[in-house]
Amino acid sequence: MKKILNIAVWSVLVLGLASCDKWLDVNTDPDSPTNEGALVENRLPWLQHYYSYAMGPADMRTSCISGALYSTNPNNNHLSTTWNCQPGSTTTAEQIWFVNAACNIPDLYNKAEKEGAYYYMGAAEVIHAMGFMMLLDTQGEMPYTEALAGIASPKYDDGKTIFNGCIDRLDHAIELFQKQQEPGATPFSYGDMWCGGDPAKWIKLAYGLKARYLLRLSKKADLFKPDTILECIAKGPQSNDENIFMVCYNSANDVTDYWMRDPVMTNPDWDYVAYGSTQRISKFYRDLLVNMRGAGVVDPRMPKIVPAAMGGIKVKDGKLDSYEWVRSQGVDSYGPATRLLAGGSTSIQTPVFASDEVKIKYPIKDAAARADFIAGLGGKQYDLKADTVEVTYPKWSLYCSSNNYIYAGDTIYVNIRSNSQKSMDGSGQPALDVNWYTGSAQYNAGVVGSTGSFQVHPNSDYDILTYHEMCFIKAEVLFRKGDDAGALAAYKAGIKAHMDRMQKELAAWETAGYSKTNPDMTPMSEADITAYLSSAAVAQSASDLTMRDIMLQKYVAMGFNIENWNDMRRFNFSAGNIDNYGVVYPGYDRGPLFAGQAKLVGADKNDPQYWVRRWRLPATTELNYNATNAKAANKHATSDDIWSIPVWWDCATDAEYYGYIR
C-alpha cells in the first residue's frame, strides 16, 4: 500500500515537472502582437509621421520664442510674452520624439539590415539625425550614444557629440542611398511617405539637411565652412519640385492618435498651433507682412498667413446676407504692449458672435478710461449710467463675453484656428470647410470665426526641407563671403520660391474646393506678387541688401518653423553684435511684461544670457528620472538660468561652451 502510494506521488511529481515548462508558456499577450512582427514598410511611415508630429510642439513653442506667435496658454505665453519660461513647455517634443518615433529606429534599422533594405536603413539614419538635431537645438545636451539602447538611465552627451553624430549619420545615409537594395528586400516605395521611395530625393534631403546644420556653426570661426555649405546646397533640392514634404489630410476617416488624441493625418503644426483657441499672430510677425523694410507695402502672403473673421454681418432668413472680412491685428508683446499691460499677459479674449442681441454693462470707475472707452465704441449703441456703460451688441456682431471694458476691444484679434474633421466630429462641417466657427449657431448661419493660417490648416502640406530655405541659406552664406550680387539673387529666388510654393498649394486648394468657404485658401494675385517683388519691401540692388533683409524674408518664409529661433540665436536676436550686420531682428526685445529675470540672467542685450537660448530639460521625464546624469552633463541643468545657457553650436568656441556647462 505504502509503496504504491509512494510511486504514485513521485510519478505525479516527476511527470508534473516534465510537462511543467510547456504548461508555463503562456506569457504572450493573445491580444497584442509583439514588436518582432512589424514590417519595415509599416514602421518607416510611422516614424515619418511621428517625427513630424514631434516637430509640431517644437515648431509651435519655438515660434512663441521667435516672436511669430502670441499665446494665451500660460506656458506658451511665458515663452511669447513674459519670458518667464516654464518647465511645462518642454516635455512634449522630447517625449514624442523618443517615445513615439525614435524607439522604432533600432527595430526598423535592424530588420532592414537583415533584409538588405539599405534605403530603409538610410531613411532611419536621416530621421535619427533630424530628431536629435531638434533635441540639440532645444535642450543642448541629451543622451545620444546611450539613447535607444535599452539603458534605463542613459548618460548624456554634450552638444558637440550630438552635432557630429548627426552629421555622420547623414553621411552614412548618403552612402546607403547610393547602394542597390538586396534582391528580396522590401521595395522602398512601399513605406516611404515623404519621397515616394526615390533614393535620389533622399540624397538631396540629406545634403539639404547638412547645409541647414552646418549653417548653425556660423559663430564658430574655426568650424564654419561656407564653401562646404554651398557644395551641400548644390546637391540639395534645386527647385520647388524637389521640396520634401509630407502630405496631410483633413479626412472624416481619420482616427485620433493614442498618445495626444490628435487626428493622425492632419498637419502636425496645425495640431499644436491651430487646433485650439489660444494662439494669435504677433504684431512682430504681422509687421513684417505689412511693412517690410518700412516700405508700407502689404505682402501678398499677408492675407494667407494672418487670419480673418467676419464682421459687419447681416443675416437674412438665417442665412448670411452681407459681411466683410476683418483681418486680425497682431498682439504686441515687445513694444509698448498697452493692451497686455492693462489686462495682464494672458488676458486676450476669444470673441464670439452674438447669437442674439447682447447688452453688456461695463463698470468703469476711472472717468478718463470711461471717456476713452466710449470714444472707441465706433458707433455702437450705448447707455451711460453713473460709472457704468451699457453697450448693445446687435445680433451677429462680434463681442467679448465679459463685463471688463479692457477686454472689449479684443475683437480685433482673430485666433489662428482651423477646424478639422476629427476636431468637429458630429458637427456636420464638411471636410472642404476648414474654417473655425465660434459655435454651432454660428456654423449654421455661416458666420466664420477664423479663416486660419496658410501653414497650419489641418490639410496643409508639412515641409520637411524646401528649396526656398536652401535659397536663403545660400543668400546668407554668399553675403557672408562678400558676394552681394550672388546673395541678392539667392535672396530674391528665395522669396519667389516661397511664393510659388504657396501659390501651388493655394491653387490645389482652390481646385479641391476649400476656397468656397475660405477666401484665404485661394491663390494670390500674380500681379500682386510681381508688384511686391519689385517694391521697396524687397531689396532691389546688391548694395542695398543687408543681412537683416535676408533673415527677415527667411523668417516670413519659414513662419512657424523652429529654424527661425535657430537663426535668431545665431544673430543674438536684436543685439546687433554679430560682425557688422547690425540689428538683424529689429523690434524683437524684452517687453514691459518681462518677468524672466531669474531665468534670463543677462543684464544687457550683448550678454548672451539676456535671451532665451534653450529649454530646460523636461521635468517629468529627464529631471525626475535621470537627474544624476543630467546634472553631470550640465551644472546648470536644474537651475533657473538654464534657459539662457547657449547650446554648443550657439557658442563661438568649445571653451565658451564648456565654460557654461561644466
Place this chain on the structure above:
Amino acid sequence: MLKKLQSVLLALAMFLGVAAVAFGQTANGVVVDAQGQPVPGASIIVKGTTTGTMTLTDGTFTLAARPGSLLEVSCIGYATKDVPAGVNLRIVLAEDDLFLDESVVTALGISRERKSLGYSVSEVKSEELMKNKQANVVNSLAGKVPGVNVTQSSGAAGAGASIIIRGANSTYEGRDNSPLFVVDGIIYDNSTSVLGNSATDGMTRSNTTYSNRVMDINPEDIETISVLKGAAAAALYGSKAADGAIIITTKKGAEGAVMVDFSSKTSVSWANKLPVAQTVFGRGVYTDNGVLDEQTYSQWGEKIAAGTKVYDNIGTFFRKGIVLDNNVSVSGGTKNSSFYLSLSNFDQKGIVPNTGYDKTTVRFNGEQKYGRLTVGANVAYSIARTDKTLTSGGLYDGGGTGSMNALYTWPVTEDITHYLNEDGSKYRLFDGIWELADDKENPYWIINKDQLYDQTHRFTGALNARFEIADWWDISARLGYDNFTTDSYTYIEPGSVVKDLYQNGRLNKSDYNYRYLSTNVMSNMHKTFGDWNMHLLVGTTTEDTYRHNQTHWGYDFITAGTASFTNIATANQFFKDATIRKRLVGVYGEFGASWKNTLFLTVTGRNDWSSTLPVNNRSYFYPSVSGSFVFTELIPKNDVLTFGKVRASMARVGKDAEAYVTTTTLLAPYKYGDYTLVGNYYEAGNPYLVPEIQTAWEVGAELHLFNGRVNLDWTYYHSRTDNQIARPRLSQASGYSMTTINSGSVINKGQEFALTFIPIQNRDLDWSITLNASYNRGTLGEFLEGVTKFYPTDAQFGTIQAASIPNGGVFLGMVGTRYEYEKDADGNEIMGGRYAIDPNTGLYKVSTETDALVGNREPKLIGGLANTFRYKNFTLSFLLDFRIGGAVYNGTEYLMVTAGTSPITTLNDRQSVTITGVASADGNYNGTDIKAGEPVTITYNAGESYTVKGVTYDGKAMIQKYWSNYQSNSSNFITDVNWLKLRSLSLTYDFTSLIRKQHVIKGLSASVIGTNLFTLTNYKGMDPEVSTAGGTGGSGAAGIDYASVPAVASVSFGVNLKF
C-alpha cells in the same frame, strides 16, 4: 502581588453586586491551589442555577445549595472543576494557562501549537469580528491586530478598504501589496479592480466606488481569521505570500442535533462629518482691474445681501443610510460527517441618494469520513451589486465633474436641488452663455440621470481529500476554484456635462471574468522519538490564473430615451478585450523538530516556476528558518511568569512579475493615406527580469503572567525587498516612457506590541482588555540611478502626488509645490525660514521645486484598545482605535479654496490680506524699491489698487490672487494627523437563561452596536481615515482626501436566535 490584585478585583466584584444572596442549605469550604495556598476570588456557582459566590481572601466560601447539587468552581489561571455540594469542602484547583495550549492556523491551513511558532501570528475569532460586523471583513480587522493597517477608501456604499501588513513591500502601483487571502484553503482574490477601461468608459480609481473582492465573503460564515504577518509565516504560500497572508476558516457543523442560527440586523448610518461652505460672500470673481464678473460658480463675489436665501446644499444632499442584514445558517453533524449551510443578504442604501450595495451569499461546507479517508467540500456563491455614482472627479478623457467635487464647491446662493426646469429639461445656471462641456455638472443630475453599477457573481469551491496512511502519516489533496464575473455598466445621460463627443449620451458595458484554479498535494508526517518531536511535510501546487476583460462602448444615441447599443450607430460602437494569463508551479517542504516542548525549530523551502518571468529566470527557490525557545520550561514553576518564550525567524520570499512584461508590443496600426503605420508601444518589454526577493527577519517574545491573566506579545521585524519589479517612468531617452525593471529595494521595519489583560473572569462577570500598538517605518533603499522621486502612479490631487524617495527616503511620501524660503549668503534656501516674496506677482514666490517632499503619510503609531465587559447577560464592548502622526492632504479644502467656498477665505472679511517675508530679488514691492533679502510686508486692501510689474490690479483682485497663491503651498493643506476613534461600541443582552424552560430556542440575544460614533482628531477636514483613490498598489493613495464621499457613523440593532 497576585493576591493583592485578586483582592482588589474581589472588592470590585462585590461593589458591582456580584455576590448573590441565596437561602436554603449551606455549602462551605475553602479553595486552594496545588501548593495548598488559598485561592481568593474564585467563582463558585451552583450548576444549573444563577446562585453563586466568590471565595474570600483566605479562600473560604459559603453559599446556599441543595444537597446533591453540583458546584462549579472556576478562577482565571486554573482549570474549572465541578464538585458535589457539601460542607467543609477542600477544593484543589489545578493551574491552567488559558492560552498555553492554544493552537493557531498557519500556512496551508495547518494547525500548530502557538508555542512552537518562531514568528508572530494573530488570530481573530468570530465573536471579535461580530462586535463590529461590517460588510467588508477587512474593515472588521481595523484596530484589532498589531501591524495591520486598514484604510477604508470612503463612506460610499460598497466602497472597498485596503489592508497592508507591516508596510507595503512593492513600490509600483500595479503590484498588489495586499496580503494573500486564503479561505478554507482556497486562494481567494481580493483585488480592487477598476472594472471598465478608463479609455472606454472614463473610469479611474478615484472617480467612483470600487469594492475589494473579499467583500464577497459573508462575515457570519467566518470561524477564525489567522493573520500571518511575516515572510516566514507565509513562506509556504510562495510568491503571493511576501505581503503576509490572511487565513480565513469558515464554520463547520458540530456533532449533535441540527442547529439553526438566525440573525437579523438593521442599521442607520449618516455622514460623520461634512465640509462647511462659507455663507458670507456670493458668486462672482474680480478681474484684475476690479470688475465683478458673475458668470462663475465661484464665491469670490460681493457680500451676500441680507435677506438672500442661502442654501445648505451639502447638508441637504446626503440622506440616512439604511442596512438590512439577515443571515441564517443550519449546521449539524454525526460522528463521521458534518455540514454547515448558510444564506445571507446584506442590503445597504448609501448616504448618497440612489447608491447602494446589495449582497446575497450562500455557503455549504461539508465533510464525510470513510474509514481512513476524509473528503470534504466547501462551496460559496455570492451576488454583489453596487449602485454607484461619479464621486471625486469627472470621466477620464471625458470631461465633467464628479458629484462630490461639484457638491463641495456649489455656490450657497443657488439651490442645488434645482437641476431640472419645470418642463423636465435640464436647468443650467449659465444656459446659453457657457458651452455645455465647460459647465459644472449638478450632482443631482449625476445621481439621478447617469447610471453606474457593477454586479459580481462569484463562485468559490474546494474539494479536499485526506488519507491517513498511518497514525503518523497522511496525504491530502485539494482542488480549489475561484471564479467571478463582474458586469459593470456606465451610462451617461444625453445633455450631461462632458466633452462634445459624448454630449449625446455614452454607454459602456464591461464583463470582467476571473478564473483561478489551484491544486495542492501534500504529504504530512509527524513522529515522536523520546524527547524529540518531528514533522516533515512535502507538497506541490499549481496555480492557473485567467482574467479576461471585455468592454463594449458607444456614444451618441440615435433617439432619446433608449440606453442601448441598438440605439447607437454601428460606427460609434466599439469593443475591446484584454486577457491576462499567469501560471505557477510550486514544490515545497517543511521540516520541524522540537525538544521537550522547550526548543522548536522549523525550516521550510519552496521553489516556484512562474510563467511571468523570462524562461531562464522563471525558477526561484526560497528558504525560511524559524525557532522558538520556551525558557519557562527551564525555570521553576511560579505564579508570576507562567509562560515565557522568545522566538526568531528569517525567510526569503520571491514575488514574480505581471503577465507579459517581458515583451515589447505594437500599437494598433493607423492608416495614413495609402500607407499603414505600425509602431512600438510606449512601454518596453524586459527579457532580463528576475523575481523580486524579500528577505525578512523578526524576533519576538511572548510572556504570560499570573497564569494567563496578563499576556504580552512583542515583535520586532525587518524586511528588505530587493529587485523591486517596478514600472517606473524613465528617462525617455531610452525610447520608452516606461519599462518593467528590477529597480531597487524597499525596507520596512517596525515593532508590534499586544497586551491582553483579564482583570475578572467568572460566571457573572468578565472583563477583558486588549491593547495593541504597532508602527512601521517604510523607506526606499537604493533605487534606479538618477531617480530622485519615485511615483508609483501618475495620479495627482490638487498640488500633490504620492511619491517615494530613493536612498533611504520615506516610502509613503507626498510631494507637492511650496513657497520659496529666504536664502542665505550662499544663495541656499533656509528651509523653514521666512517666505520669499516675488516682485513679479507681489505675492509669495512659488518655488521652482515642484516635487518638494511635503509630507510623510506613514503614521508614527497605530493601535487599538478593546474592552469587553460582561455582567451576567449583558455584554458591553468597545474598541478605541488610535493613530499618531502621518500626513493627510486636505484636497477637499483645496478645492473649496479654489471655489471660494471654504470658510478660511473669509479671513479679515476679505477686506485685506497681508504678506510678510523677504524680497526674493531686487525690485519694486508695492511702490518701494527693496533689495533682495530685505524684509517685505505688504497689505492689500479691498478698496485700493496696486501696481505690480507695470500692471495695475484692484485690491479685491489681489486678495483673490493671494488665495490662489495660498493654494500653491501644499503645506497649507497638510496636517500630521492624530486621532482617537470610538470604532465600535456594542451592548448585547443574552436572553437564553430567561427562556431555558423550553427546548426549542437554544439561544437568543439582542445587540445595539454603534460604529465610528466619535472621533477626536486634530484634522480639520472630514474623516481623517482617507484614501481617495483606494487600492493597495505601491504606496497607495492613503492620506489623500480629495472630494471623497464622507465616512459614516452608524447605529444598528440586531437579534440573534439559535434553535
